[in-house]
Amino acid sequence: MPFTGSRLPWYERAMQEMTAPRRADNYQKLELQMGYYVNVGKLPDALACFETAKASGFVMKQHHLELAVIAVLLQDGPSAAQAFIEAESESIQVSFKQYPELFRYLMDGFSATEEDLVKMAVLRFYEVSTTTKNMKVKHHITDSTSHRLLLAGKAHLALDLLTTVYQSQYRHLADITSVYMKMFLRAFANLNNLQGVRWCILSVLSGGTEIKRDFVVEARVVLARLKKATNKSSDGRVEHLERITDLLEKHQGDPRMQQLRSRRHLKRQSRQMLKKPVDEKLLFKQRDIIPTIESWDEEYELMAALGRVGNSPPRWTESDFQEPFQAWA
Structure with a gap:
């Protein structure tokens, strides 16, 4: 204008x-x-x-x-x-x-x-x-793809995908988040694999993943569903997992619990002893929780939870496992 x-x-x-x-x-x-x-x-x-x-x-x-x-x-x-x-x-x-x-x-x-x-x-x-x-x-x-597979009722495929990425070189290029472990937890729970559920909770407790409230809630929901489904057939294993989950909730407010994590030297010392068939009766002992966390070998324990360590001589070597993050030690 x-x-x-x-x-x-x-x-x-x-x-x-x-x-x-x-x-x-x-x-x-x-x-x-x-x-x-x-x-x-x-x-x-x-x-x-x-x-x-x-x-x-x-x-x-x-x-x-x-x-x-x-x-x-x-x-x-x-x-x-x-x-x-x-x-x-x-x-x-x-x-x-x-x-x-x-x-x-x-x-x-x-x-x-x-x-x-x-x-x-x-x-x-x-x-x-x-x-x-x-x-x-x-x-x-991996989180989103496994979530879609779980919704489609393909828990085996979701678990295989999560395991493949977890054992690959790409695991070390980014932090394993609580969401990733939630998908692991859901996959194991959908397959009624209590040893796998135990692996998820103890891996988080041992310092492998930051403990978030959503993971604790997911663990509670999963265990409630498993407890209802297994009824008396779990032989106290679900109750044992509930006690371990209690430690997750105590972790954030208790400084002593925050110092509880996997120790690399204990892990290396126990790895030779772990090369033997897994006895599930020994996995769910309340008195062994703290020593188990300190010597936690998440790579071997995952193989055991997946059923890849059988009653025959174990078919794995040191090269099957990736070294964890230094921050996990």
């Missing part, structure tokens, strides 16, 4: 339709958007970001296509992932110098179970996160 220099309303409206509200380089990168949504389990949102970028003419790189395939596979299964790869075959041929193992299985039609494909997809996401600039490794994808 004359004298004031202000713009007319119609001009403002016209310019809003023509110009973006912010500079294009101020938007978050596509891989970060997709990585976030895949991590938290919002797979449709991750694919929506991909489709929006594709419609705008964005040139897709290898990690964008990999994230999209992982999202499709985890959401809709192998058939949908194969169809997606066929639809994006032109971009894939241009972007990929060498196909990852997951792509080879999907493209060449190799026979693989759902369990194997889910694990390959999750582990490939970890690999993409470690090799892509500005992407951070988190265990949220």
